[in-house]
Every structure is written in structure tokens, then in C-alpha cells.
Amino acid sequence: AQSVTQLGSHVSVSEGALVLLRCNYSSSVPPYLFWYVQYPNQGLQLLLKYTSAATLVKGINGFEAEFKKSETSFHLTKPSAHMSDAAEYFCAVSMTTDSWGKFQFGAGTQVVVTP
Amino acid sequence: EAGVTQFPSHSVIEKGQTVTLRCDPISGHDNLYWYRRVMGKEIKFLLHFVKESKQDESGMPNNRFLAERTGGTYSTLKVQPAELEDSGVYFCASSQSGRRVDTQYFGPGTRLTVL
Numbered sequence: 001a002q003s004v005t006q007l008g009s010h011v012s013v014s015e016g017a018l019v020l021l022r023c024n025y026s027s028s029v030p031p032y033l034f035w036y037v038q039y040p041n042q043g044l045q046l047l048l049k050y051t052s053a054a055t056l057v058k059g060i061n062g063f064e065a066e067f068k069k070s071e072t073s074f075h076l077t078k079p080s081a082h083m084s085d086a087a088e089y090f091c092a093v094s095m096t097t098d099s100w101g102k103f104q105f106g107a108g109t110q111v112v113v114t115p
Numbered sequence: 116e117a118g119v120t121q122f123p124s125h126s127v128i129e130k131g132q133t134v135t136l137r138c139d140p141i142s143g144h145d146n147l148y149w150y151r152r153v154m155g156k157e158i159k160f161l162l163h164f165v166k167e168s169k170q171d172e173s174g175m176p177n178n179r180f181l182a183e184r185t186g187g188t189y190s191t192l193k194v195q196p197a198e199l200e201d202s203g204v205y206f207c208a209s210s211q212s213g214r215r216v217d218t219q220y221f222g223p224g225t226r227l228t229v230l
Contacts, residue, residue: 004157034218036221041223042223043118043119043206043220043221043222043223043224044206044208044221045221046218046219046220049218090158092158101146101210101217101219102148102160102163102171102174103148103150103158103160103219104160105150105157105158105159106157107156107157108157108158
């Protein structure tokens with residue numbers, strides 16, 4: 001069975017510092033991978049997705065993620081954190097063998113940005 | 116273009132009562148998904164509609180949950196009778212048609228509290 005692990009339920013980062021959120025999946029077949037962000041009182045918003053094209057994926061708001069098959073990882077980064085990046089971030093996978101695309105999510109990482 | 120909307124945003128009910136959650140997907144989206152996040156845990160898949168048909172309901176917890184999608188447009192999720200463990204945030208998501216992985220657009224969720 002597949003699983004998604006996000007390391008760290010809470011991450012605190014200083015404004016201007018690197019944001020690094022970790023996501024690992026367990027699956028014998030590389031899945032499709034997504035990062036979503038949830039701001040307070042809003043729905044989940046897609047940041048970026050990997051669907052077997054380029055392994056380095058650029059998303060919105062300056063975020064990017066790199067798919068590493070050998071490490072079964074899809075870590076999310078942003079070079080310089082802004083106060084507006086404070087939110088909860090979710091990694092999600094969808095199996096390529098599942099034609100209908102249901103997601104399996106990690107537990108989420110709450111990001112706090114300090115001045 | 117309007118996004119995915121959910122109603123109500125919050126619902127507080129007593130154990131044994133019935134609650135109906137509604138989701139209006141993005142117009143023209145054939146795929147509609149329901150997910151649930153219990154406090155402190157990951158977002159979990161409940162079921163998937165393609166138009167008015169249930170494609171996958173493997174995540175439904177038990178027969179107290181009933182989902183419908185009238186005419187392939189909006190969907191309702193009824194919990195009857197509600198139990199304490201049903202508390203959580205219920206998300207709805209929609210995506211365009213086709214047997215492929217596509218971006219899912221999420222609503223803001225309905226927070227259900229069962230007392």
C-alpha cells in the first residue's frame with residue numbers, strides 16, 4: 001500500500017530564509033505528486049504538480065519541488081520566505097495506475113514565518 | 116469563474132442527529148471528490164463521482180454516510196445518525212473530465228462538530 005510522509009507537522013522559518021518542506025512517498029511505481037497550500041478559511045490551492053515530465057517543477061508564489069525517484073521524495077522549497085507564506089502545506093500523491101486520480105495526502109505541515 | 120463552494124461552512128450537531136453537507140463543483144467539471152480531515156490527521160479520500168455515477172466509494176467509513184450527485188451537478192453528503200467520530204472538516208474537490216490525473220480544485224470545507 002502506498003503512503004505519504006511529511007516530516008515535521010510544524011515548521012518555523014524566518015522571513016527571508018529558505019523554506020524546505022519534506023515529502024516522501026512509498027510506492028513501487030512513481031506516482032503523480034502534488035503540493036497544495038491552505039490559507040486560513042480557504043480551500044486547498046494547488047502550488048505545483050509532477051506528472052512525469054521535468055523532475056524540477058516550478059509552481060506559484062516562487063515555490064518549486066524536485067522529484068527524486070531514487071529517494072522517493074518530492075520536497076518543496078522556496079529560497080526566501082515571506083510573511084504571506086504562513087499556511088498549511090499538503091503533499092499529495094495519485095497513483096498512475098489509478099485512472100480516476102483520487103489523492104492520498106500527507107498529514108500536512110504548518111508553516112510559521114517569523115519577522 | 117466561480118470556484119468550488121461548500122455549504123454550510125460550519126455545522127454543530129448532537130450525536131444521533133442528521134446533517135447534510137452540500138458541494139457545488141466548478142461548472143463543467145465531471146469529477147467530484149469528497150475528502151475528510153479528522154483533527155490532527157491527514158486528509159482522507161471518501162468517494163468519487165463521475166457525473167452522477169459513483170466511481171469509487173472505497174473510502175466511505177460506513178453506511179451512515181450517503182452521498183448523492185443529482186444530475187451530475189451539485190453533490191450532497193448526508194450523515195445519519197451522526198457519531199462523535201464523524202467530527203472533522205469535509206472537503207469537496209472537482210476536476211475536469213477524462214480518465215487522467217488532473218488538478219483537483221478544492222472548496223473551503225465544511226467543519227462538522229458532533230457533540
